Amino acid sequence: MGIDAIAPRKESHPSLAGKYLMVLLVVWTAIIAATFIWDRYTMRRSAVAEAHSAALASYNKDVAFREWATTHGGVYVPVDELTQPNPFLTHIKERDLITPSGRRLTLMNPAYMTRQINEFFSRKGNIFGHITSLKLRNPVNKPDAWEEGALKSFEQGEKERIEVADINGKPFLRLIRPLLIIEGCLKCHADQGYKVGDVRGGVSVSVGLEPYYAWARKVSAQHAIIYGLIWLFVSLGLLAGHRYMRRLERIRDEAKESLLAFSELKLDKALSLGRIGHWEHDPATNQTRWSDIMYEIFARDPKRGPPSLREEEGYFTPEQWDNLRSCRRRALEEGKTSSYDFETIIPGRGDIFLAGTITSFQSQEGGAKKLFGVVQDITNLKMNERKLQTANLELNAALEQLRQAQAILVRSEKLASIGILSAGVAHEILNPLNIISTTAQLTMMDEPQGPLHKKMGEILEQIQRAVKVVKNLGMFASKIKMEVEYVSLASCFDQVAGSMVADLIASNIIIERHFDPATPAVKADAIQLDQVFAILLANTRDAIGSRGKGTITATSRPVKRGAEFIFCDDGPGIPADIVEKVFDPFFTTKDPGRGTGLGLSIAHRIIEAHGGTLSVESGAGKGACFTIFLPKDGGSPAVS
Amino acid sequence: MQTTKKVLIVDDEYAFGKSLKDYLERIGYDTRVCTDGAQALDLIQNEKPDLITLDIRMPGINGYDILDQLGGKPGSPIIVVISGIDTDETEQRLLKMGAKAVFHKPVNITELVLSLKVFLL
Numbered sequence: 001m002g003i004d005a006i007a008p009r010k011e012s013h014p015s016l017a018g019k020y021l022m023v024l025l026v027v028w029t030a031i032i033a034a035t036f037i038w039d040r041y042t043m044r045r046s047a048v049a050e051a052h053s054a055a056l057a058s059y060n061k062d063v064a065f066r067e068w069a070t071t072h073g074g075v076y077v078p079v080d081e082l083t084q085p086n087p088f089l090t091h092i093k094e095r096d097l098i099t100p101s102g103r104r105l106t107l108m109n110p111a112y113m114t115r116q117i118n119e120f121f122s123r124k125g126n127i128f129g130h131i132t133s134l135k136l137r138n139p140v141n142k143p144d145a146w147e148e149g150a151l152k153s154f155e156q157g158e159k160e161r162i163e164v165a166d167i168n169g170k171p172f173l174r175l176i177r178p179l180l181i182i183e184g185c186l187k188c189h190a191d192q193g194y195k196v197g198d199v200r201g202g203v204s205v206s207v208g209l210e211p212y213y214a215w216a217r218k219v220s221a222q223h224a225i226i227y228g229l230i231w232l233f234v235s236l237g238l239l240a241g242h243r244y245m246r247r248l249e250r251i252r253d254e255a256k257e258s259l260l261a262f263s264e265l266k267l268d269k270a271l272s273l274g275r276i277g278h279w280e281h282d283p284a285t286n287q288t289r290w291s292d293i294m295y296e297i298f299a300r301d302p303k304r305g306p307p308s309l310r311e312e313e314g315y316f317t318p319e320q321w322d323n324l325r326s327c328r329r330r331a332l333e334e335g336k337t338s339s340y341d342f343e344t345i346i347p348g349r350g351d352i353f354l355a356g357t358i359t360s361f362q363s364q365e366g367g368a369k370k371l372f373g374v375v376q377d378i379t380n381l382k383m384n385e386r387k388l389q390t391a392n393l394e395l396n397a398a399l400e401q402l403r404q405a406q407a408i409l410v411r412s413e414k415l416a417s418i419g420i421l422s423a424g425v426a427h428e429i430l431n432p433l434n435i436i437s438t439t440a441q442l443t444m445m446d447e448p449q450g451p452l453h454k455k456m457g458e459i460l461e462q463i464q465r466a467v468k469v470v471k472n473l474g475m476f477a478s479k480i481k482m483e484v485e486y487v488s489l490a491s492c493f494d495q496v497a498g499s500m501v502a503d504l505i506a507s508n509i510i511i512e513r514h515f516d517p518a519t520p521a522v523k524a525d526a527i528q529l530d531q532v533f534a535i536l537l538a539n540t541r542d543a544i545g546s547r548g549k550g551t552i553t554a555t556s557r558p559v560k561r562g563a564e565f566i567f568c569d570d571g572p573g574i575p576a577d578i579v580e581k582v583f584d585p586f587f588t589t590k591d592p593g594r595g596t597g598l599g600l601s602i603a604h605r606i607i608e609a610h611g612g613t614l615s616v617e618s619g620a621g622k623g624a625c626f627t628i629f630l631p632k633d634g635g636s637p638a639v640s
Numbered sequence: 641m642q643t644t645k646k647v648l649i650v651d652d653e654y655a656f657g658k659s660l661k662d663y664l665e666r667i668g669y670d671t672r673v674c675t676d677g678a679q680a681l682d683l684i685q686n687e688k689p690d691l692i693t694l695d696i697r698m699p700g701i702n703g704y705d706i707l708d709q710l711g712g713k714p715g716s717p718i719i720v721v722i723s724g725i726d727t728d729e730t731e732q733r734l735l736k737m738g739a740k741a742v743f744h745k746p747v748n749i750t751e752l753v754l755s756l757k758v759f760l761l
Contacts, residue, residue, distance in 0.1 A: 427697055430724035430745045435656045437746030442663050445749070463746055 021242040025235060032231040039227070040220045047212035048164060051173040055162075055205040058127045059177055062114055062203045066131075069110035070184030076105040086112050088137040092188065109188050111141065114203075126208030131179065133201025135192055147176060147204055154178035154199045167206060171213065176204035271374065279306070281371040283332065297377045299348035316344055324358075331360040332369055343382075353382040404615065407580065408608070422473030429470050437463045472598040473585075482525035482609065489565045489630065490515040490556045492526060496533040497554075500541075507541050508549035516557040519564075522630040528606045532614075535599040536567050536626055543571035543624070562612070562632045568625040574618040582616055645760045648689035649673045650680040650706070651722070652698045660693070663749070664756070677701025681709065684717060691718040691760055693752075694739070696730075704737070711738025718759045722747055 069075055076097060077083055085106040089095050097105045108116070111131050118129035132143040134151050143151055150161040162175050181189065181198045194200060268291060271278050277294035281287070288306040295302045298315060307314075313321050320342050327338040337359040345351055356375040440456040440463070447453045490513070497504065497511055504511070537552075544550030555566040574582060581587045583604040588597035607614040611631050618624035647669045649657040657673035664671040672687065674680045677700050684692065696703030703721065710716040721734050724745040731742045741755055 427724045431653050431656070434724070434745035434747060435653060435659070438656055438659045438749060441749040442659055445663070467746060 021238060024238050028234055028238065029231065032227055036224065036227045039223050040216075043216040043220050043223070044213070047209065047216040048173055050215075051207040051209050051212045052162065052175065054127060055173055055175040055207045058121075058129055058205045058207070059175060059203055062118070062129050062131070062205070063177075063179070065117060066110040066114050066179070066203075067182070067184075069108070069113050070182060073184060073187050074107045074109045075113060077108050079104045079106045083108065083116070086138075089188065091191065110184075111138070115141070126211065128206045130204045130206070131201060132204060133179075135201075137189075141201075143202075146174065147202060150176045150204075151178075151199070151202050154202060164209065171209040172206045173209055174204060174206045176202045178202050275377065277375040277377075279371075279373050279375070281328075281373075282368070283371065284368040294375060297346075297352075297354070297375055299346055315346060316342065320344060327358040328371055331358050331371055335360055335369075341378075352377055352379040354378065404613075408613065422470070426470045426473060430467070433463050433466055433470075469598070472602060482528060484523045484525055486521040487524045487526045487529060488519075488521050489529070489563055489628070490519065490554075492529045493533050493554055493556075493565070496530050497537060500534070500537050503541060504537070507544060509541060509544055509552060510550075511552045511554060514553065514555040516555075518558045519556040520558055520562065520632050522563050522610075522612075523633050524610050524630060528609070532603040532606050532628070535603040539599060540567075540569040540571060540624075544569060559629065562630050565628040565630075566625060567628070568623060570623040573620050573622040574616070574624050575620040576618075579616060579618050583614070644668065644670045645691065646687060646689040647671045647756070647760075648680065648683055648687065648692040648717070650677070650692055650698075650703075651675065651695040653695070660749075663753070667753070669756075669760075677703075677706055680706060684710065688715075689717045691720065691756060693720050693722050696721060696723040696734075707734065707737040707739060713738075720752075720755065720759070722752070 079085060079096075083106065085096050086109060089107060089109055092107060095107050097107075099105060114129070114131055118131075122128045130141075130147075132141050132147050132151065134143070134148070136142060146163065146165070150158075153161065158178075160175065160177050162173065164171060164173055166172070178199045179201045181194045181196050181200050183196060185200060186194065186196070189200065268278075271291065272293055275293060277297045278291045279294055280289045290302075290306040292302065294300075294306075298307075300307065316324065320340075323340055327340060330336040330338055337357060339355070339357045341353070341355045343351065343353050354375055355378045356373055358371060358373040360369045361372050362369055437460060440459045444453050444456045444460075447456070494513075540550070540552055551570050553566075553568040555564075555568075557564050557566075578587075582600050585598050585601040587601075604614045607628055607630065613627075613629045615627050616624060617627070647664055649660055649664075649671060651657045651673070652675045654673065654675050657675065661671040661673045672683065672689070674683055675698075677698050680692070680694075681701065683689070694703045694706060703723070707719060707721075710719065716738075719739050721739045721742045722745060723730070723734070723742060734742050740759055743752055743755075
């Protein structure tokens, strides 16, 4: 991954299922526990209820025995070791009887009988009966504190009292019910002032709870196993469900994460392929991430991590930095996306061009906005653009040269055809001129003075003019014969200017010389070059002459493959529409009779014959500049 | 006493030859004019002129042909070329072929006559 994960990976937050599991388990355990506790409680209550039933049954039996005995007015039983005559029944007649066979019988009253049965009965199990009363006949039947309280409350009309209490450290259910006076009771108890329906006392039964409790515990234990199994089973189900949900969640998270990672990877890859660096900045934590390409662009060691704000500032000029900061501010505050395009100097990389875009985004987890930006190194692009511009300029220059060459070619062809034409014409014109000239000369010899002599002189002058035209035309017809040697353009010019010095002074013309000593000598015919300079100087003299004074600036300098001589004047210049025509034969702006219109075309032809070029730049009022280029090793006649 | 020098003017322009002849005769030369190359060769053969003025461009036998035949040969007349063709190259060539001097049209009569006088001394 190209991105440095500096921010710690987010903690995997407790899953929803995890939370639910805890709650479900607690609730489930609570339900099971509550149910179990309720079950245990119910079991205990059942145990007590069972004991109560047993107690009640025992009570009913006691009462039944008592009533039975009472109904019979007591029971006579043989006197033995266990059963002695009741001392509390001494007031009863016939307490003791002797059977005809001599056996001793004694009367057992119901209380006595019941007590004895209960003694027997208690030996069989854990039910202990007891009869008691507030008005005792036999002190053995004395009530304890609880029985006494109950007996008192029976007198108030209560029918039953139950309690669970420890007796000798063991739990017992105790039950007590009132014992009411019936008819039979009065046989023995009438002396105590009872009447039928009075509360004589109470029958209490104590049932040992231990066996019931043991039973309840046993059942409870069985229930505990069942409950435990149910709890375990359901808990396991919950756990399995939770694990399943966790797995689903994990798969979903993983899928989400891998999707995110994949899309991040894809983004990173795509940006890398495009050599686009990208970065993220979290203003809340002030953490920045840089992609690999960022480090490449800024020539920074990835081990150093992204730069601090201060370091980053160092990469840019103050204006660029201001611009970047306002881009960031706009992104954060207004959510706007801005782009920039800088040329800057990066240590270790030099002058580079950067283009970038800054935007902001809200992360999926929510929270504050983060900055996101891309940066591209567009140096090559810019360089190519510049190269293209240069190439374009060169192309335009080449095109211009081509146009000029074409113009020169056209001009040369024009001149050549004029030469061919004039060669034929020259001879035919020279002959009649020769005849006229001869005649005039002879006439002048005959007439050494006078008007005829003068007129013949004028004829001869005009003939010379005509001859000059014809002879100049002849130059285009024939090859220029050259005797080439290495010539310094500057000294050649100086020589010609020197020969014309009187003329130039008369016309108030000053010559400024800027001769670069590095200008190479060129292979040329000195006499021909003299002619070129003479033509240029004469032309300028004629152009400036009308204004009274002027300056000629003569410059020589080295150029590729040869030398250049630039001849400028500050004369009236050549109007743009005719500047192209100045090298055409017979083209002249001079007054009739002052020029043949051949000078510059001859100069042009001479320079061309040397393999060089003669060009002009001018405009009305701008003066004129003639530029001669001569190749260093030219001089071979190029024009025939 | 000095014998009269004979001059032959060879030029297809008769008007020029005639004018020059009139002048040369006036200054004492026995002068004849010829406008044709072939006729000129005959006249040179028969009349044996001391000097000929020779035009180069002529129909038929031209100045070069005549120079070819006579130039530099013993007993040949002095040859002065009067030509309309005005280049250094041709001038050199003519002098090499035996011409004593080359004049260009239109001729400066004074200079020409001066040369003739010198050559015919």
